[in-house]
Amino acid sequence: MKILLLGKNGQLGWELQRALSPLGEVTAVDLPEVDLVDESAIRKLVRRIKPTVIVNSAAYTSVDRAESESDIAWAINGIAPGILAEEALDLQAGLIHFSTDYVFDGTSGKAYGEDDHPNPLNVYGKSKLAGDQAIQKVGKAFLIIRTSWVYSTRQGGFVNKVLQWARQQSILRIVSDQVSNPTWCRLLAEAIAQVLVMGKQDIYFWLDERKGIYHLTGAGIASRFEWAKAILELDPRRNEQIVEELRPALTAEFPTPAIRPLYTPLCSERFYDTFGLWLPGWRETLELAMSLG
Numbered sequence: 001m002k003i004l005l006l007g008k009n010g011q012l013g014w015e016l017q018r019a020l021s022p023l024g025e026v027t028a029v030d031l032p033e034v035d036l037v038d039e040s041a042i043r044k045l046v047r048r049i050k051p052t053v054i055v056n057s058a059a060y061t062s063v064d065r066a067e068s069e070s071d072i073a074w075a076i077n078g079i080a081p082g083i084l085a086e087e088a089l090d091l092q093a094g095l096i097h098f099s100t101d102y103v104f105d106g107t108s109g110k111a112y113g114e115d116d117h118p119n120p121l122n123v124y125g126k127s128k129l130a131g132d133q134a135i136q137k138v139g140k141a142f143l144i145i146r147t148s149w150v151y152s153t154r155q156g157g158f159v160n161k162v163l164q165w166a167r168q169q170s171i172l173r174i175v176s177d178q179v180s181n182p183t184w185c186r187l188l189a190e191a192i193a194q195v196l197v198m199g200k201q202d203i204y205f206w207l208d209e210r211k212g213i214y215h216l217t218g219a220g221i222a223s224r225f226e227w228a229k230a231i232l233e234l235d236p237r238r239n240e241q242i243v244e245e246l247r248p249a250l251t252a253e254f255p256t257p258a259i260r261p262l263y264t265p266l267c268s269e270r271f272y273d274t275f276g277l278w279l280p281g282w283r284e285t286l287e288l289a290m291s292l293g
Helices: 011-023 039-049 070-091 123-138 157-166 185-198 203-209 224-234 269-275 282-292
Strands: 002-006 025-029 053-056 094-100 142-147 171-175 212-215 245-249
Touching: 002 011, 002 039, 011 025, 011 185, 039 070, 053 070, 070 094, 070 123, 094 123, 094 185, 094 203, 123 142, 142 185, 157 171, 157 224, 157 282, 171 224, 185 269, 212 269, 224 245, 224 282
Parallel strands: 002 025, 002 053, 053 094, 094 142, 142 212, 171 245
Antiparallel strands: none
16 A cells, blocks of 8 residues: 655644554655645645555644634645545545544534534634535545544643643633543544555545545543643643642633634544444543553
8 A cells, every 4th residue: 555644744644654654655744845735736746656545634723823824724724635636536546634623613512423514613614624525526535534622742732731831830721611522643543544454455446435524533522621630630740730720711711813613522423333443532542642651
């Protein structure tokens, strides 16, 4: 299997490069190897590598900055996935693309399924939805994996921010009205690797038979406040914390350029029914992630 992985330097991309490497020849790229704003660069890259599978974990993920850099966000999140789908079709290559819970407005009061109507509230969510739709329009041998609250313990993200704040502040105020599924990027990457193993004999036609949108997240739901509380409790270097109090707050108390959807858990039953795989509960996964560092 010849795999082209885009976004190798991101949280998920870093894990994907390691999870996919036993499956065959992996060409992993990011800036400066390819600029996803440049259509010709994307097409030249794919045609040079001639992969059997394209895995796109690259995205413009700065939710607030996207409000003022909408052209860049739209190019990377909304247009580039369609270009990758077109090139994949020409090569008869499979395409696996990652999307987000932010395509929903968070007002349903229940976990979202793949067939629920998207209604993004911000530029990031709108651009990601446009990317999903561009891939669907091409319509061959693709999996769009919508996930939520992806984290790593090795770089950036919410987990490391909470640990940093706990070493700098005596009182932490964390929003309690944003709810979704914390998802460890390592297990997400390993699940995708297992999917590719299942179809390795004829990956293009195997994926085409199962093409569509799938939700895949850590099991169970949590608020940002509950997640932060667990992070502090499971911190392997808890003695370094100076925080004395964790206080719940409301999203409205922290105005940001981008509107956040409040309740966006995703239901992963379709992924399990199709591939027989699921991710374990978010808290036990967090405990494992933090123990491994």
